[in-house]
Every structure is written in C-alpha cells, then in structure tokens.
Amino acid sequence: MFKKITSIVLITLLTVFISGCGLDKGVAGDQPTNSGQNKKPASNEVKEIHGMMENIERLNLFVEHVQSGKDDKVRLTRYTDEGDPIYHDLANHDSKLTIQIDTTEDKFGQGEVTTYVCKGIQKQESETETKYILEQCPDFTDLLTISYDVDKEDYFAFELKYGVGKQNVIDTKGQKLIKDLQNGETVTVSDFQFSKSEMNAIYKRMIFSNYLGEKKLSKECNQKPYKGYEMNVWINSGEQHFEWSECDKSNDGQEMNELVANILEILRKNSTYQTLPEVKAQYE
Template sequence: MAKLDRKVFIFIFILILCAIFSSCQTAGIPLKDKRLTANNEIVETHGQLQNIVRLDAFINNVKNEMKDKVRLTRYTTEGDPIYHDLDYADSKLTFTMDTREDEFGQGAVTKSICKGIQKQELETETNYILTGCENESMKGLLTIFHDVDKEDNFAFELKYGVGKKNEINTKEERLIKDLQNGETVAVSDFQFSKKEMNQIYKLLKLSNYLGDKNLTTKCNKKPNKSYELNVWINSGERHFEWTECDHSPDGKEMTKLVHDILTILKKNPTYETLPKVKGNDE
C-alpha cells in the first residue's frame, strides 16, 4: 500500500511540474525575457505613462546607430498586458508584438523588421511611429493625447520657490511673482493660451502625474525651495508636496516638471511684462 501511495505521489508531482512548465512556455513572453530591468521597460496603462524617457533614449540610440533593446508594455482596459519589444542591432530594428496574455486579443506573436522609429510632436498629441516596416499595420507604436479640450475639466495650482511665495493658479486665474526684495506682484486675471495649456498637460502626462509618487518635504538646507502642486482633472484631484532636497527619482522628475512649466510661463506675454527679480527667477 505504501508503494502504491508513493507512485501516486510521484505521478501527481510530475503532473504539477508539467503544468508549471507548460504555463511558462505559453504565458506570453518567455520568462527569461521578462527579466528586463525597470530602466528598460516603458509602461502605458490607460493613458498613464512610466519611464517614457527610456523610449526617447532608444530613439536617440537608433539615430546614432547604437545597439539597444527596450520593451513597451501596454495594458488593455481589462488589465491584460500586450508586450512590444524593440530590438536594434546591426542597423536593423526588429519589432515584436506579443498578445498571448490578452484575453480578447489574437493570442499570437507578430514580428516585423523596420528601418527606424520617429517621435512626432503635435499640439494635441505625441506619436511614436515605426518607419519602413515590412508590416505597415504595425507602424503605430504609441499615441499620447494631451488636448485639454477633450477633458471636462483641467486646471492646476503650483506654488514654488523659497517660502512658496510664487504661485500659478489657472483655476482662479491668479499669478503671483516673488520679486525677492520683500515684495510680490500679482495678476488677478491671468490665463495661459490653449497651446500653453496643452503643453503643460503634456508635461504632466509625461511625468505620470496620476501615478503614485514617493516625495518628501524634509530638507536640511535653509532657506530651501519648496513646491506644492495641485491638479484638477475632470472629477479627480492630485496633490504633491516636496523640496529641492528631494533627490529621489520621483523628486527629480517632479522638480524637472516645475522647471519645464516655468519655461512655458516665462514666455507668456503677461509674465514678460512683470518686474524682474534678483538672482534666479523662479
């Protein structure tokens, strides 16, 4: 009886191993290819973006004929991943799309050899396009929409600088500039143009403002520049606070976001009429 039980146990164990092995072979990309580091994977989830700068770096490497490989993982409405692998080597760009983990997809792996990849930036959308592909239907890689008119509501408030004395508030149409001499100047009917708002919305999307951010307001430097950002999008709201001492990846990304927004602000006709300040105009 003991021998019989042992045989049954071995048989069941073999069946379990076979099932595990089978699932490893059929569950989308082989496991060895899933071990790409976070630095080499771009993720798009219902408009939310992670690590999009890595795709820009890939484009630059292809332009300079440098070997590179990245993955774009896009999640469907149901939460299923579709893998888009881009592999550039020997002046050849291989694009592989795997839909085997998409419940409503074709459940297949499709490859195409392309000549290159381009980033097309328009006012209301940014397109990543593969060029010279054998399979023309695969040339559209990713489109990022940033048209504020397509949203029911979009506004933001940014307070920044030493003591957060500077403020941009598109919800209340208020602009405050710290002159850094003990005085501030305010504009009560400030507005960005539609083009400027689209640019800022794009910056927010590229910074993945809807994602979770690990930020800190701690800073040993005195005085220090601190930041507070509120974003209203449709019926939702996002709030962030951090300082210039936050050198974490999220801190650096959010500080760059502020600098990019201020670059747009400083070209605004209304802002250009305001008095100059001493030192760094932030």
C-alpha cells in the first residue's frame, strides 16, 4: 500500500514539474505550441497547416493580380510540425515581386527575416498537386506545393449523407450510392466506385476546405423541409465527423456547403450516376 501511494505522489510531482517548466518557457517569450492555428485567417492571409489550406482563394487572386500587373500583397502563414508559424509576406508593386520570409517564431528554424526579389509567380495544377512557383527568384523558387494524391495516403474514404432527410448517400467505404427520387422511392447502387481522378479531385476540395481543421457547425433549422448534411471522412488512421443543415450561414457552414456542391458536381459527371433515373418529384 505504501509503495502504491509513493508512486502516485511521484507521478503527481513529476506532472507539476513538467507543467511548471512549460509555464517558465512561455514567460521566456516562446510562442505556445499550435498558437494561432485555430484562428481564422485574416482576409489578406492564407494558412497552410500540415497540408490543409485555408483561404487559398486569396493566394489565387494574388497570382492573378501579379500576372495582370496590379499591385497587391498577401501573407502566407505556414505551420511547422511543432505548431510554429513561418510567415511569407508577398508584395507586388510596380511590376516587382518581393517575398519576405520570417522564421523568428520557429523554435527550430534559422530565426531570421530574409527578403527576395522575384520576377513573378505562377500556379501549376495537375491531377495530383497544385504548385505555386516564384519566377526568377534567386535561392528561393518553390513557394507552396499542395498534394492531393490519394495513392500517397495509407487509406482515404468518405461517406456523405445529404438532402431532405439525408436520404441521398455516397459511401466510398462501403461502395454504396443511394439516390433519393423525392417521391418516396430511392435507387441504390451496391458496388459504386469513383475513379482515381475523381477521388483525387474530391480529396483536393477537402484539403482546400481544411477538412481537418476545427469546424463549428449547426444542425438547427427553422424551415421545413430543409436539407441536412452528415459527412464522415477516414484518412489513414484518423476519422472526421461533420453534421450541419442548410440553415447554417456561418463561415464554416458555407465552406462545407461549397465542399458538398463540389463533390456533387463531380458525382453528376460520373458515368454510373448518369445511368440512374431522374428525380421524380420535389419536396415542398
């Protein structure tokens, strides 16, 4: 009994000691791990968190402005595995592109601010990745590469239930597709599969929607009927669950609605889906 009590006391003291060290480190001026990752990016900021993107449209707009000769500036914040931010401040003025890279908050980085002058920037897209490349920029060329190749993951699958009563189902894990004909009937495909290119396109949209990030969604809706949504995503050994309604007008709700719209656009072009009967009625 005495040995058991002694072990508990030692574990408690060790926990307090470790916590105290963490507090002392914070006072010394180091940034807390994961600081800022859960904050929504500013309108002029793009975030890259372990391959997930937030506000990537702003970087695309910057590329367009540079290529058309319009002055603009944007910040790309990339987070290390330890949660430390590295800032990439890009500015285009009088047809001159500069990038300032700030690693002063990266505990394992060089801890310096470096500026490069470049000729321009271009965006290159393929079926498996999107690259942002700086042109004629000495010592720094690859700004950002976003990969969405499902073959590089150990496992990737998702299930999406959507529509009134969530009667429509896309289930790549169970290889099942259900279409609600909205007249009390449904039609089911029991061996449904997307092609690799379709899965890459869907995975791309999920990454651009930062599907691994924290989402605040609402299932409440005061209208009848209303469309509900439920999504499960399995990636490697992890799983994400989302549930919301069309009445969710928050930024997260709108982002998830856009993700669903993109998935359904890909689905409607699928050859198997195109063989299914048309919707026979409309919910009112």
